[in-house]
Amino acid sequence: MKSIDLNAGKVAVRARNLCKVYPNGTVALNNVSLDVRQSDFVVVIGLSGAGKSTMLRCLNRLIRPTSGELSLFGDDITTVNGNKLKQVRRRVGMIFQQFNLIRRLSVLENVLVGRLRFNASLTKRCCSMFRHFSRQEREFAFDCLKQVGIADLAFRRADALSGGQQQRVAIARSLAQEPEVFLADEPIASLDPRSSETVMQILTQIHEERGIPVLVNLHHIDFAQRYGKRILGMSKGEIIFDGTARDLNCDNVSCIYGDKAEEALEELSAA
Numbered sequence: 696m697k698s699i700d701l702n703a704g705k706v707a708v709r710a711r712n713l714c715k716v717y718p719n720g721t722v723a724l725n726n727v728s729l730d731v732r733q734s735d736f737v738v739v740i741g742l743s744g745a746g747k748s749t750m751l752r753c754l755n756r757l758i759r760p761t762s763g764e765l766s767l768f769g770d771d772i773t774t775v776n777g778n779k780l781k782q783v784r785r786r787v788g789m790i791f792q793q794f795n796l797i798r799r800l801s802v803l804e805n806v807l808v809g810r811l812r813f814n815a816s817l818t819k820r821c822c823s824m825f826r827h828f829s830r831q832e833r834e835f836a837f838d839c840l841k842q843v844g845i846a847d848l849a850f851r852r853a854d855a856l857s858g859g860q861q862q863r864v865a866i867a868r869s870l871a872q873e874p875e876v877f878l879a880d881e882p883i884a885s886l887d888p889r890s891s892e893t894v895m896q897i898l899t900q901i902h903e904e905r906g907i908p909v910l911v912n913l914h915h916i917d918f919a920q921r922y923g924k925r926i927l928g929m930s931k932g933e934i935i936f937d938g939t940a941r942d943l944n945c946d947n948v949s950c951i952y953g954d955k956a957e958e959a960l961e962e963l964s965a966a
Contacts, residue, residue: 713763738923788869790879798854809871859890
C-alpha cells in the first residue's frame with residue numbers, strides 16, 4: 696500500500712499582496728499572492744522584466760518587498776533583519792544563472808561553503824575560512840556532489856569546469872545547506888540543451904526524493920511543460936496564469952508573452 700505524505704499539502708511559502716517598487720519608480724511586482732506547497736514543483740514563465748526574478752528575490756528576502764506579507768512555513772519573514780534574516784536565507788537554497796561560485800576554490804570547497812551555516816562558533820568559522828573542515832563535513836559535501844553526479848570532479852578548480860558542471864556545483868552547494876525550499880532563477884539560461892536537461896532532471900530528483908518544494912524561473916516553455924507540475928505565467932509584475940502544463944494553451948501563452956508570443960507559441964507546438 697502506498698504511503699500518504701501528510702506534509703504534501705503544507706504551505707511552504709506564502710505571499711499576500713506582494714508589491715515591489717524600485718527607487719526609479721519601476722513597479723516590478725503588483726499585488727502578487729501565491730502559495731507554494733510542500734508538494735509543488737513550480738515553473739514561472741514570462742518575458743524578461745515580467746517580475747520573475749524580483750519575485751524570487753523577495754521570497755527568500757534577498758530584497759525587501761515594498762508592501763505585502765511573506766511567510767516561510769508559517770513564520771512571518773516580511774520585515775525580518777539581522778540574524779533572523781540570515782536564518783531565512785539559510786533555509787532557502789538559491790540557484791542563480793551566473794552560478795556564483797568562488798572560482799579559485801576547488802569544487803569540494805565550494806560545496807563546503809554551504810556548510811558554514813552549521814559552524815556557529817567563532818573557532819569553527821575561522822577554521823572554515825582557512826579550509827579546515829571536519830571529516831564529517833567533507834563526507835557530507837561528497838554526498839551532495841554524488842547526488843548531482845560530479846563527485847569525480849571534487850578536487851578540480853571551479854573555473855576549470857564547463858557551465859553545466861558549474862551549475863551542478865551550485866546545486867550541490869545549496870544541498871549542503873540542507874534547505875527547506877529550493878528557488879532557481881533561470882538556472883539553464885546559459886547552458887546547452889544537454890546540460891539544461893541534466894540540471895532540470897537533478898532539480899526534479901531533489902524535489903521527489905527529498906520532498907523539497909521547488910520554484911524555477913525559465914524562459915523555455917518546452918522545459919516548463921515537461922518539468923513543471925504547476926506553471927505560473929507573469930506579465931507586468933502580476934501572475935496572470937496559474938495551472939498545469941495541460942492548461943497552458945495558445946490563448947494563455949499569448950496573454951503572457953504579448954507581442955513576443957510567436958516564438959513561445961512555436962515552442963508550445965513543438966512540446
